Amino acid sequence: MSSNHSNKQRVLAYWAAIDTASPDTMAATASAHLPEHFCWNGPSPLGQATGPVALAELALAPLKSAIPDLKRQTHLFMGGQSSDHVGEDAKDAYWVAGTGYFTGTAVQSFIGIPATSHPLRIRWSEFIRFKDDVMVESQMIIDFVDWFDQIDLPVLPESRGAEHVYPAPTGFDGVLIEPQNSAETTHTLKLGNALLYGALNGFDQTALASMGMAEYFHPNLKWYGPGGIGACLSLSEFEQLHQQPWLVAFPDRKVVGIESLFAEGRLLAASGIAGVEATHTGSYLGEHASGASLKISGIDFWLRDGDQFTENWVFVDMIDLFNQMGIDLFERMTTLHQQQMLEA
Numbered sequence: 001m002s003s004n005h006s007n008k009q010r011v012l013a014y015w016a017a018i019d020t021a022s023p024d025t026m027a028a029t030a031s032a033h034l035p036e037h038f039c040w041n042g043p044s045p046l047g048q049a050t051g052p053v054a055l056a057e058l059a060l061a062p063l064k065s066a067i068p069d070l071k072r073q074t075h076l077f078m079g080g081q082s083s084d085h086v087g088e089d090a091k092d093a094y095w096v097a098g099t100g101y102f103t104g105t106a107v108q109s110f111i112g113i114p115a116t117s118h119p120l121r122i123r124w125s126e127f128i129r130f131k132d133d134v135m136v137e138s139q140m141i142i143d144f145v146d147w148f149d150q151i152d153l154p155v156l157p158e159s160r161g162a163e164h165v166y167p168a169p170t171g172f173d174g175v176l177i178e179p180q181n182s183a184e185t186t187h188t189l190k191l192g193n194a195l196l197y198g199a200l201n202g203f204d205q206t207a208l209a210s211m212g213m214a215e216y217f218h219p220n221l222k223w224y225g226p227g228g229i230g231a232c233l234s235l236s237e238f239e240q241l242h243q244q245p246w247l248v249a250f251p252d253r254k255v256v257g258i259e260s261l262f263a264e265g266r267l268l269a270a271s272g273i274a275g276v277e278a279t280h281t282g283s284y285l286g287e288h289a290s291g292a293s294l295k296i297s298g299i300d301f302w303l304r305d306g307d308q309f310t311e312n313w314v315f316v317d318m319i320d321l322f323n324q325m326g327i328d329l330f331e332r333m334t335t336l337h338q339q340q341m342l343e344a
Helices: 003-020 023-031 052-066 144-150 182-199 235-249 318-324 329-343
Strands: 039-041 048-050 071-081 094-104 120-131 134-142 217-224 260-264 267-279 293-305 308-316
Touching: 003 023, 003 071, 003 094, 003 120, 003 134, 023 052, 039 052, 048 052, 071 260, 071 267, 094 260, 094 267, 094 293, 120 144, 120 293, 120 308, 134 293, 144 318, 144 329, 182 260, 182 267, 182 293, 217 235, 293 318, 318 329
Parallel strands: 039 134, 217 308
Antiparallel strands: 039 048, 071 094, 094 120, 120 134, 260 267, 267 293, 293 308
16 A cells, blocks of 8 residues: 555545534544644634644534534545645655535534525635654635625625636546556646746736746636636636736736645646735735735646646635735625624
8 A cells, every 4th residue: 555545545534534523522533633743724714723622623613513514525635745845844745635515504603604594515625744654734725705605795896707616527536546647647747847837937927928828728728716716617718817817916926835736647736825925016806906915825736638737726815815915804704794684
């Protein structure tokens, strides 16, 4: 059994355990799978937790209390040895990553998000780093902006792209349990390195063509962006609906040091806490330029077909991004909810 395979089995067992645990048993359940020094890097406003008990108290138990019938759907699941990591002690570390939906109905509020009778499909992604066959670190993003939209509390203008479009891969089983072809893995990782450190950093601030994205993305690309941005269902839509507004707002943005970059078969994955640096010098999603220097946290998965990527699942910690721009989207959501209650 390969290290990657055993790591994936450990993550599946951990997720299955916390998914079935009650709020009262969550701390003990997490402690059975995670070491005391485990570091969880959660989305804003949750932030960081050190150790399984702190993680359970901060996020796992409150989420299960709010949504007792919570179920996990996993659309993509993969692992591998990273070719990049910002920590000197973890160069070429092993990672396991997944993404999909949490489904259920909220009966209590969660970190201020009100309960509703509306069935939820909450988009999640988590990357877990291993050291010596032990889970030691995680980055997780929950798409709170999309969650707000689902309960009729939109905190950003209507998405330019299609809203609530986050499917599993088309015609491809993205849950990779068994070992994948090593040649395919090498091909995917080589293309991914060129995309992240070449094309994405190649914008000359005058023309989109300077990035050469058509070389990496299929014309019929399906790009599944976070709440507030939406999905783009072709390369031309990606360029017009996301890429152009993003580059107008953050023309100097640069991939500077992602936490992980690894491939397995035809899937590529990358995660980064403050992995992109940028200056907010243009209008974005209805907000004027703040001039703020930003550190943007994100998570990506790509599916390769031949020499191009055909699908891209994208997470951005939008709450943290807008906080750095001086805008509290959770406060905006709370204000909208209070207005709704007064009008009811």
